Amino acid sequence: MAITVKIPTPLRKFTGDKDSISVEGATVGAVIQALEIKAPGISAKIVDDEGKVRRFINVYAGEDDIRFLDGLNTVVADGAEISIIPAIAGGC
Amino acid sequence: MRDPKHLFARYGRQLLVQGTDFDGQARLHEWTAVLAGDATAFAQAAAEACGRYLVGAGVGAVVAPSAFAGFLQALDPQLRVLDGPDAARPPVAHYWFATRPYGASVDVAVTDEAAGYETGQSGPARVATIRLTLGEPAGLDAAVTLGAAAAELLLADVLRVEALPAIVAIDWTDPLAPSQTTQARRDDVLAASAFRPPTGLLSEMRANAPVWQPIAQEVERGYPMETCGLIVRQLDGALRTIVCPNLQDRYHALDPLEFPRTSRTAYKLNERVIAKSADAGETLVAIWHSHCDAGAYFSAEDVRCAAPAGQALYPGVAYLVVSALGGKVRGAALYHFDAASGAFVAEPAAD
Structure with a gap:
């Protein structure tokens, strides 16, 4: 189950400046755990202590924010692409 | 008083300037704005714009004409809408919007000491005036600028960013120019x-x-x-x-x-x-x-x-x-x- 994970600029210090990493995993959560092995320290920047995706980070499985799918339990198919993208948000 | 952190999450919008914080937002929640003016459509529109800005920023209570009090309440269901100026207790800001020969103006009188208010022994109110010089005829859209500037003046004072000035003059030549108060803050940051x-x-x-x-x-x-x-x-x-x-x-x-x-x-x-x-x-x-x-x-x-x-x-x-x-x-x-x-x-x- 090879999954491509797209890494945003602020997190590339964990990946030796690579913009994408290929890992194995059946769910988004498993993919992030596998990513942590290849890029130690990165998972804490994506997921908080309670196991939720951090407020200012978005994890997209394909086109969809996993918050609207099954969160970290979202199943990913072989060859899928997961994008980790910092939030663009704010307010008055 | 509501939890300052809740207030901040709900209303934290004016707090970009150093020196303002949860306490500033909580202070604002204690204030009442009394919005009144002469019978002209311009004055009423300015008062409404001022009310929208203040309620959005988290002022706790208003006294406002019934024509838009309900609208302000809808903006924030927790807003206290008081009935008549006599219901207001310090700290309170009294606004009077008026159409003048040169354009428009708003007088802001703030009474921020609760002690002695009932017996008339509180300190004198501080007063500011904003004069908005308009071309003729005065468009209603300029009323929004006047109302927002009047609201900003109170916010800056309550949040202790700037003391209430005696007079602010706005020349309505470039409607996209930053207001005088905004410009002053940016210069401070720079x-x-x-x-x-x-x-x-x-x-x-x-x-x-x-x-x-x-x-x-x-x-x-x-x-x-x-x-x-x-x-x-x-x-x-x-x-x-x-x-x-x-x-x-x-x-x-x-x-x-x-x-x-x-x-x-x-x-x-x-x-x-x-x-x-x-x-x-x-x-x-x-x-x-x-x-x-x-x-x-x-x-x-x-x-x-x-x-x-x-x-x-x-x-x-x-x-x-x-x-x-x-x-x-x-x-x-x-x-x-x-x-x-x-x-x-x-x-x-x-x-």
């Missing part, structure tokens, strides 16, 4: 920092109709909800505006604790659009969004989202904030991140 933001990008955007017009149109179309999007540089060097749907309400519906705001006071866009733009060889230059019934400041919420923990999520990308008052675009400012201080600094307006 003076306190060695960081000098780049210049010229804001004027490049404003002078470029295909870039600026889609933003202005979308901001006014979406009012009173915030709107948002990106500005990218194409391979040929030209700027291009991308209008994005504001997804904030969708996130709020999914998880109101994590996303407490609605699109009335917040925005969130689908970040995947950046990848699509990059695939076309475009570079992200700026992220834009609107503030409705509020100034073009970079709010505490904007800072929190753009640079959580003091680190910019999009290094080198500027943030354009467009102010819409009463449904019309009234100002814009472009902010750059200063990595040394962790602050966002406005690009100076072109001369």
Whole structure:
């Protein structure tokens, strides 16, 4: 189950400046755990202590924010692409 | 009093200036604004604009004409709407909007000492006057500027950013120019920092109709909800505006604790659009969004989202904030991140 994970600029210090990493995993959560092995320290920047995706980070499985799918339990198919993208948000 | 952290999450929008904090927001919640004026349509429109701004910023109570008191209550169901000026207790700001031969004015009298109020022994009220010089005939849209300026004056005073000035004069020649109070604050921030933001990008955007017009149109179309999007540089060097749907309400519906705001006071866009733009060889230059019934400041919420923990999520990308008052675009400012201080600094307006 090879999954491509797209890494945003602020997190590339964990990946030796690579913009994408290929890992194995059946769910988004498993993919992030596998990513942590290849890029130690990165998972804490994506997921908080309670196991939720951090407020200012978005994890997209394909086109969809996993918050609207099954969160970290979202199943990913072989060859899928997961994008980790910092939030663009704010307010008055 | 409500929990200051709750107040901040709900209303934290004026707190961009150093020295204001939870306590400032909590203080504002203690205030009552008494909004009154002469019978002209202009004065009534200015009072309503002032009320919208103050309620949006988190003032705790208002006394207002019935014509718009209900509207203000709908903006914030927790707002206390008092019946008649006599129901107000200090701290209170009395506003009187009037149509004058030279244009319009508002007198602001604040009584911030509760002690001795009942017996008439409290200290003298402080009074400020804003004079708005208008061309003829005076358009109702200028009333929104007067009302917003009057609201900003009180906020700056309550949040202890600036003392209430005796007189503020606004010459209505350039409706997109920043208000005097906003300009003064920006100068303070610049003076306190060695960081000098780049210049010229804001004027490049404003002078470029295909870039600026889609933003202005979308901001006014979406009012009173915030709107948002990106500005990218194409391979040929030209700027291009991308209008994005504001997804904030969708996130709020999914998880109101994590996303407490609605699109009335917040925005969130689908970040995947950046990848699509990059695939076309475009570079992200700026992220834009609107503030409705509020100034073009970079709010505490904007800072929190753009640079959580003091680190910019999009290094080198500027943030354009467009102010819409009463449904019309009234100002814009472009902010750059200063990595040394962790602050966002406005690009100076072109001369």
